[in-house]
Amino acid sequence: MENTKKRIQDETNFSSPLGVGGNLVPLQGLGVSSPLGVGGGSSFRILKNKIAGGVMFTITLASILLVILVGLGLYLKSVPIFQQNSFWHLVTSSEWKPGNGEFGFLPFIAGTLWITAIAVILALPIALLTSLFLTEFSRTAVKKWVFTALDILAGIPSVVYGVWGTLFVVPWISEKLAPHFVEYSTGYTVLAGGIVLGIMILPLLISLFVEIFSAVPREFRDAALSLGATKWQTSKYVILRKTFPGILAALILAVSRAFGETIAVLMVCGNIPLLPHSVFDSCYPLPALIANNYGEMLSVPLYESALMLAAFLLFIVVFIFNASSRAVIYRIERKFK
Amino acid sequence: MPCLYNNRKNIIMKFKFIEEKVAKVLMIVSSIAVFAFVLNIIYTIFRRGIPALNWDMISKIPAGGYYNGGGGGILNAIVGSLYIVLGSTILGLLISIPVVFYLNVYLKKDSKLAYVARLAFDILFGIPSIVYGAFAFTIMIFLGMHTSLGGGILVITLLIIPIFIRSMDEVAQHLPKDLLDATYALGATKLETIKVVLRQIAPGIATATLLSVGRAIGDAAGVMFTAGFTDSIPTSLSQPAATLPLSVFFQLSSPNADVQDRAYSAALILIFIVLVISILGRLITNYFSKHKI
Numbered sequence: 227m228e229n230t231k232k233r234i235q236d237e238t239n240f241s242s243p244l245g246v247g248g249n250l251v252p253l254q255g256l257g258v259s260s261p262l263g264v265g266g267g268s269s270f271r272i273l274k275n276k277i278a279g280g281v282m283f284t285i286t287l288a289s290i291l292l293v294i295l296v297g298l299g300l301y302l303k304s305v306p307i308f309q310q311n312s313f314w315h316l317v318t319s320s321e322w323k324p325g326n327g328e329f330g331f332l333p334f335i336a337g338t339l340w341i342t343a344i345a346v347i348l349a350l351p352i353a354l355l356t357s358l359f360l361t362e363f364s365r366t367a368v369k370k371w372v373f374t375a376l377d378i379l380a381g382i383p384s385v386v387y388g389v390w391g392t393l394f395v396v397p398w399i400s401e402k403l404a405p406h407f408v409e410y411s412t413g414y415t416v417l418a419g420g421i422v423l424g425i426m427i428l429p430l431l432i433s434l435f436v437e438i439f440s441a442v443p444r445e446f447r448d449a450a451l452s453l454g455a456t457k458w459q460t461s462k463y464v465i466l467r468k469t470f471p472g473i474l475a476a477l478i479l480a481v482s483r484a485f486g487e488t489i490a491v492l493m494v495c496g497n498i499p500l501l502p503h504s505v506f507d508s509c510y511p512l513p514a515l516i517a518n519n520y521g522e523m524l525s526v527p528l529y530e531s532a533l534m535l536a537a538f539l540l541f542i543v544v545f546i547f548n549a550s551s552r553a554v555i556y557r558i559e560r561k562f563k
Numbered sequence: 564m565p566c567l568y569n570n571r572k573n574i575i576m577k578f579k580f581i582e583e584k585v586a587k588v589l590m591i592v593s594s595i596a597v598f599a600f601v602l603n604i605i606y607t608i609f610r611r612g613i614p615a616l617n618w619d620m621i622s623k624i625p626a627g628g629y630y631n632g633g634g635g636g637i638l639n640a641i642v643g644s645l646y647i648v649l650g651s652t653i654l655g656l657l658i659s660i661p662v663v664f665y666l667n668v669y670l671k672k673d674s675k676l677a678y679v680a681r682l683a684f685d686i687l688f689g690i691p692s693i694v695y696g697a698f699a700f701t702i703m704i705f706l707g708m709h710t711s712l713g714g715g716i717l718v719i720t721l722l723i724i725p726i727f728i729r730s731m732d733e734v735a736q737h738l739p740k741d742l743l744d745a746t747y748a749l750g751a752t753k754l755e756t757i758k759v760v761l762r763q764i765a766p767g768i769a770t771a772t773l774l775s776v777g778r779a780i781g782d783a784a785g786v787m788f789t790a791g792f793t794d795s796i797p798t799s800l801s802q803p804a805a806t807l808p809l810s811v812f813f814q815l816s817s818p819n820a821d822v823q824d825r826a827y828s829a830a831l832i833l834i835f836i837v838l839v840i841s842i843l844g845r846l847i848t849n850y851f852s853k854h855k856i
Contacts (some may be wrong), residue, residue, distance in 0.1 A: 273680065275752035282665035285658060286676070289724065289833050290683040296690065296698050301700055352593040359590035372594055375601045381837050383781025385808035389606045389815065389830045393611055425600050432597075456579055458586040481613060486691020488784035489812060513693045513784065520700065537697040541690060548689040562656060 295440040297541055304535035307528050316535065322499040324519075329532040331539070333499045337416070337509030340502055341491060342484045344420025350477065357435035358461050362447075380429035388493030391422040396494055400475050401507070408506045414496035417505040422490050427480040434476035438469045441559060472558045475551035486540055488513035512536045594782035595847045605834070612831030615824035621832060625794045630814065632821045637829050641836075642796045646712060647806060648779045651719035652772060658720070659727035660768070664760060667735040668743065668753050681732065688725035692785035694843065695721050700788040713800035715790025722785055723775035730774060734767030735760070765851040773844030777837055783808035 307316070307329060319330030360369055400413030442465055450460040466473070496508025497518060516533050619636045626635035662680070670677045699718045708714060739759065746756040761768075783806070791803030792813065807829060814826035 229627050271752050271755070275754040278661075278754045279665070279669050280667065282661045283837075286662050286665055286680050289662065289687070289728075290680055292721070293683050293686050299698055299701065304802075310755065329662060334844070352596055355590045355593040356597055359587075359594050363587065363590060364594075368594075377603050377841065378605075378838070379597070381777045381781075381841050383777075383783075383808055383833055383837060385781065385783050385811050386604070386608060386830050386834055389811060389827065390607050392815065393827070394603065394607050414796060418689065425604075428597065428600070430585045433688070456583040458583045459579065461586075482689050483691075486689075486693060489808065493812070493815070513691060516693050516697055517784055520697070534697065534701070537694045542695050544689045545686055548686045549682065552685045 231508065251490075293545075297538075297545065300534055300538040300541055303537045304531050307531040307535055310528065311399065320501050324526045324529050324532065327528060329528070331512075331536065333501050334510055334512045334536065335539075336501055336517050337495070338485060338511040338513075340416045340505070340509055341419040341423055341495065341511055342481055344417060344505065345423035345427060345484050346477065346481060348421060349431055349480070350423035353428055353431035353435055354466075354473070357432045357439060358465070360432070360436055361439040362457055362461050362465065376429045376432055379425070380433075384426065384487060384490040385493075387422050387426055388490040391418055391490060391494035395421050404506050408504065411506040412496065412508070414494060414508055415506050416495060416502050416509045419491045419495035419511070420505070422494055423484050423487055426487060426490060427484050428522075430483055431476060431480045432481065435473065438472040438476060438555075439465055442468055469558070471554050475554035475558075478547045479552040482544045482551075485543055485547075486513055488517050492517055512540055601802075608827065608834055611824070611827040613828075615623075615821075616828040616831060620825065620828055624796060629794070629819055630819075630822055632819050633722045637805075637807070637810050637825075639794055639796050639833070640805040640829070641832065643712070643790070643793075643804035644780055644807040644836075645798065646804060647715050647719055648776055650712075650716035651723055651779050653777055654655075654716065655723045655727050655775060656768070656772070658783045659731060659771075660722050660761075662728055663735050663758055663764070665729040666732060667738060668756060668760060684725045684728045687721075688729060692718075692722050692782050696785040696788050703789065710789060710791030710803045711801045712790060712797045712804040713789045714815060715786045715804055716800070717804070718789045719779045719782060722782060723779050726775040727771045730771040731764055731767045734764045734770075740762055766848055766850050769844065769848040769851045773841060773848065775839055776844070777846060780837060780840070781808060781833070783812060807836075 310327065311329065316329060316337060317331050319328070319334040321328040321330040322333060356372070360372060364372070395418045396413035396415075398413075399415060399418055400411050403417075404411035404413070404415075446464050446468065447460055450464045451457070455463065491511055492514035495511065495514070497510045497514055498508040499510045499515075500508075502509040516536050519529070519533060619634065621636060622638060623634075623636035623642060625637070626633050629635045665682060666677050695718050699714065699721070703710075703714055742759060742763065743756055746759050786806050787809060790806060792805050792809055793803045794805070795802075797804040806816045811826050811829045811833060814822050814829060817823060817826075
């Protein structure tokens with residue numbers, strides 16, 4: 227009897243998460259009649275259920291803690307460098323001489339920002355137009371083809387983008403494009419990094435945009451079209467305006483992806499720790515700095531701490547960007563539901 | 564007067580349609596541009612990769628002086644990459660299936676923990692692999708470990724768990740409520756509904772595996788410091804392992820033109836593996852979709 231009572235209680239407990247609270251009272255009466263519930267095995271099954279719940283809770287909690295752990299670990303590792311230099315000095319100085327204890331991060335931060343800005347300027351219009359085309363204009367057959375192309379683009383490993391960059395983009399810049407603007411350029415430039423990165427974030431941007439545009443209810447479009455608007459006017463005045471926060475959020479997400487991209491950018495942007503003055507100068511983004519110097523960092527004092535600070539900066543930027551843009555996207559999805 | 568008004572109206576009307584046409588052309592052009600990028604990338608890699616490609620490349624490990632133009636191949640990197648992908652995919656599945664199950668079956672729909680967990684996985688998804696790599700490397704130094712296959716597998720697992728969870732969760736969130744109710748009504752505990760839930764989210768698991776295998780095999784920054792690089796095939800988890808992306812990268816950094824050509828062939832092999840996996844994955848996904856309600 228004790229057992230049955232407990233069982234009923236349990237049954238009540240796990241029915242409620244499903245949101246069928248209204249049915250609970252009749253269910254309590256019916257619960258006993260379940261064919262599997264009789265016999266000595268049931269308390270063991272309930273125990274197993276509880277233990278599994280505990281284990282799963284632990285795994286979930288551990289992965290939440292991982293975020294904090296990574297942040298904290300990187301911060302603690304970068305503390306030693308703060309004892310000799312102020313944070314402000316570190317991010318505004320452009321002297322990078324690890325041997326002399328000079329750690330100025332400005333060239334690297336500037337390199338990352340330049341490349342990301344170019345990537346976004348190139349990718350945003352293409353992504354917006356393509357995703358509007360996919361959601362508002364195109365037929366299903368066309369959609370299938372474009373999505374296949376995007377899947378391939380998303381699947382190409384970043385090192386292959388880097389190889390493509392050195393084979394195609396870099397020579398194109400140094401031979402065709404740069405001579406029109408500057409006297410000489412190796413091609414390993416900010417622009418090359420921006421172009422490669424722009425193409426790399428295209429699939430992410432388009433898939434997010436398509437998701438957001440498809441969340442706009444049909445009635446909005448119908449209303450605009452019935453007032454005599456063309457499809458483009460509908461897209462421009464209804465879809466884009468309604469989803470503007472979402473577009474912004476998707477963009478932030480793509481930017482944070484671009485920030486961390488390492489190997490492809492490292493291969494095409496020249497890696498010279500100087501402030502770039504034009505798009506035809508070389509630059510040296512933060513992730514490339516970490517990747518290139520990890521081997522030798524243990525021999526120079528404070529070097530490890532400086533590189534950890536670079537990783538910590540990346541982490542913080544990505545953390546803030548992701549958290550805020552996700553919050554916006556959640557809200558939009560809920561609004562249209 | 565009415566005539567003028569009509570005229571203006573006409574012009575505005577016409578402008579509307581011209582604008583529509585222009586916009587449509589621009590959209591088509593940008594969609595074609597996406598195609599052009601894909602074709603250009605694949606064509607460029609094929610054109611440079613085919614000439615240096617031969618059977619030795621994929622069947623032999625590097626002989627002495629390989630990086631100065633000596634004989635051998637990149638079997639070490641191919642096998643190393645496959646080991647890492649296999650290990651991290653299995654580990655990742657073992658960790659992420661329980662989490663997805665917990666989020667969607669054990670927790671309530673509006674649970675705060677579920678919200679925080681989803682946000683955490685979104686953030687983990689965004690963390691660059693170089694940051695994971697740097698973090699893991701520090702921990703490995705702290706523990707006195709050397710670069711090893713095991714370390715590489717762990718970092719890649721960290722990298723792909725968020726992908727697994729996010730894409731499975733997407734499917735699991737649309738699980739029909741009635742289905743769970745039906746299993747409860749038959750007296751199943753929450754844990755026992757996993758048999759039903761797994762069958763329902765199987766296509767999601769397949770898609771997730773596809774995505775994460777793609778990311779795992781292509782990642783270079785994460786394994787750079789954790790798996791290391793070696794010319795032999797690892798025989799235990801504590802030995803360093805070579806990976807294909809790094810092999811491409813190192814060969815391309817060589818001043819020797821022959822070795823650079825091999826880098827292009829290695830890139831071609833990498834692209835080929837990725838494409839094969841994605842085609843196979845699609846077939847498997849379609850197969851698993853047949854149980855879906």
